Amino acid sequence: MSDTGAEDQAAPAGPGTVTRPGRMLAEARMAKGLTLAEVAAQLKLSPSQVAALEADDYGSLPGPVFVRGFIRNYARLLEQDPEQLSGGLDLPNASAPATAALPLSRDIPFPPRKTGSWRPYAAVLLVAVLLATAYEIFYAEPPEVLVSAPPSPAAPAERLAESVNAGRTAELPAGTAGAADVATNSATPETPAAEPGARDERPEPQGQAAPLAAGMAEVHFVFDAASWVEVRDRGERILLSQLNAAGTEQRVTGRPPLSVVVGNAKDVQMTYNGKPFDLAPHTRVEVARFVLE
Structure with missing residues (x-):
């Protein structure tokens, strides 16, 4: 670029001339070897907003007051005259107060909010507690x-009868053992044989367990x-x-x-x-x- 062209671009805008600082900012940025991303990071703007400033696309920016502030900050970063670049801007409603807040840039990444991360752990803990309880109830070693x-009721009676019979046998002399047997046999009444076809009419007890083996x-x-x-x-x-x-x-x-x-x-x-x-x-x-x- 010739010196004459640079002086023409740096000259203040005359009456009726609309200043377009976007190209001047872009050339100054490239002269310093800066990228859009680097400028955006230093100005706390998004790269798309910096590109809109350089393209003089003010309609995609928040408002006239913010546009003037962006241009001044951009000019200071590039060591340019802020008043020269922003003073002659012909922006609609430049004197109107800004009512809209600066929107968040879409290009700035935000970490996703983690919600409900405790629920899987709570479910795993609940399953572990249920499994431990089931194991304790049904599979733990008794x-x-x-x-x-308790001794069977018939056992004492059998032992008592055996001891009584043994005592009686010991008291009898050897020679009278046969007589005692005869007397015992004769004292035992004979049971008449049951008639054929006869049936025991006594009812069996209900709800009682059979004798144990x-x-x-x-x-x-x-x-x-x-x-x-x-x-x-x-x-x-x-x-x-x-x-x-x-x-x-x-x-x-x-x-x-x-x-x-x-x-x-x-x-x-x-x-x-x-x-x-x-x-x-x-x-x-x-x-x-x-x-x-």
């Missing part, structure tokens, strides 16, 4: 609580509310494993030790070999676990 089975034990449950029960015998064979409805009963017979798990234990009544059994001492988190010996 405590080693050994409960001795030797070495077996019986557990009787009465459910006041729904309850899950599992019973295993000494060989870990499952004797009962099901959900029982309210108002029902279950009888389980097996060879002890019996491993028992009772859910909702507070609403279950239990007897062991005919004797009431208290579930409360063995209950934890509404589940009773124990071993019956």
Whole structure:
């Protein structure tokens, strides 16, 4: 560019001349080796706003007051005369006060707002708590609580009869043993044979358990509310494993030790070999676990 051309551009605008400072600002910026982005960063504007200033596109900018301020700041940055560049601008409504605030630039990135980031963690925590509770109720190793089975009612009577017979046999002399046997046999009344076709009309008792075989034990449950029960015998064979409805009963017979798990234990009544059994001492988190010996 010649010196004459530079002086013509730097000369103040005469009367009736409309100053267009955009080209002067663009040439001054390029002379200093600055880019639009660098100027925008220093002026706190967006690159599109700086480009609008250089193109004299004032309609895309906020208003006359802001345009004059932008041009002055831009001129100071490029070490130009602010009054020379902004004084002769012919802008509509230049004296009107600015009522609109400077809009946010679309080119300035803003970090996205993070919302609801705690919800996935809360869901994972809830699932972990539920899994831990289920494991504690159904899969935790039962405590080693050994409960001795009450003796069968028939056992004392059998032992007493054996001891009495042994005592009588010891008191009799050897020579009179045969006579004693004869007397015993003769004292025993003969039972008449039942007539063919005769039937025993005595009704069988209702609701009573059958006599237990030797070495077996019986557990009787009465459910006041729904309850899950599992019973295993000494060989870990499952004797009962099901959900029982309210108002029902279950009888389980097996060879002890019996491993028992009772859910909702507070609403279950239990007897062991005919004797009431208290579930409360063995209950934890509404589940009773124990071993019956």
